[in-house]
Amino acid sequence: MMSTADEAFGPEIFVADADVLLGDACDVLVTGQRSELLRAIDAGAAVALMSERAFHELGWMSAKAARGRSVDHQALRELIDAEYLPRVPVVITPAPNTEHWMPDAGDIRDPHDVAHVQLARLINARAVYSHDKHLRRPRLAPPTRADFDQRILQLSVLSGQREAEQSIGLVVGVAGAGTSTAVSWASVRLRVRPPMVWSALALASAAGAYLVLAPPKRRQRIAAGLEPVIRQVGAAIERGDTARRELGAARLVTASDTHRLEAWIAKHLARNPDATMRATAEALELNTPARQQLSVLLRSHPSFELTSRYGWSVGRVRSELETQPSSTWQPQPPM
Secondary structure, eight states, X not given: OOOHHHHHHSOEEEEEOHHHHHHHHHHXXXXXXXXXXXXXXXXXXXXXXXXXXXXXXXXXXXXXXXXHHTOOHHHHHHHIIIIITTTSXXXXXXXXXXXXXXXXXXXXXXXXGHHHHHHHHHTTOSEEEOOOHHHHTTTSSOSSHHHHHHHHHHXXXXXXXXXXXXXXXXXXXXXXXXXXXXXXXXXXXXXXXXXXXXXXXXXXXXXXXXXXXXXXXXXXXXXXXXXXXXXXXHHHHHHHHHHHXXXXXXXXXXXOOTTOHHHHHHHHHHHSTTEEHHHHHHHTTOOHHHHHHHHHHHHHOTTEEEOXXXXXXXXXXXXXXXXXXXXXXOOOOOO
16 A cells, blocks of 8 residues: 555645636636646646546536636537546536445535535545535645735646656666766766756757767767756756655645555555556555455446456546436535
8 A cells, every 4th residue: 555655746636616617617718828727737747536426517507607707608619528527527426315335524524525525535535625614624735825826826836847757767778778878977976866867868859869879978068068968957857856856745635444445446546547456465465265255346336447457446437418417427415
């Protein structure tokens, strides 16, 4: 199982409500700029899920959101269908009168928010991304808009680091051992980690290509010339590490009933979607009776879904918004 330290440096796991997703999509249409939430998901800096309640609220509230932000309603729905739904799986939270276990949410006053909190506690999310006062006051969501914006800023910094790391991988794959001498030399000389040097080479791909063919002494001279770039990249990586630590420390949702197998499964599958039953059992180090229970839970609990021939996930991707509730969704009773 993932340790506390690993969780602090892992991706930001969050549950989004409809208002945040609609607002983010409207901002994209108004500004024409890329969504930082979607960028973080694509970069692997974040994992987002939504409850089925939130999914249906997207359909019900899209027209109102479009009017409020003066954007075209059809364009808004098309954007959500094309960009948001493929990245944010929808999770069914069973009704309270069923036999299926879900974390307690008796502390939530608004019944419309119960499913968001249950899901967040089920998957051990760090936060619920919402502007709803019923989630902000108990500090399950960022308590102020400034706190929410700060969290998005941290995600943006972390996304930049992840994208740089992905570029490093491309450079390593292309250059191979040809630039190892220069990278090692520059790393020791500047007292920085080798990934910073690889980042600099990713930003200077032409120089990287030349390094492959250059003699060792010339590689050293080229690496020395890249020193300012390396230092800038190093500062960017340090900012990313700081953002990662701050997000890890700013946990708003406290996991409950961590002894439950359902919670173990959900936590693992949220971070490893489409994992096989066998891989899940091995990751959780389950004994034989627990493996048998795992099989039963995956096949019976509504929150777990078979998403490929052998792969299981928490929830599944929906292809388009719906205006009317599905037969599987039931409103939560007043609390």
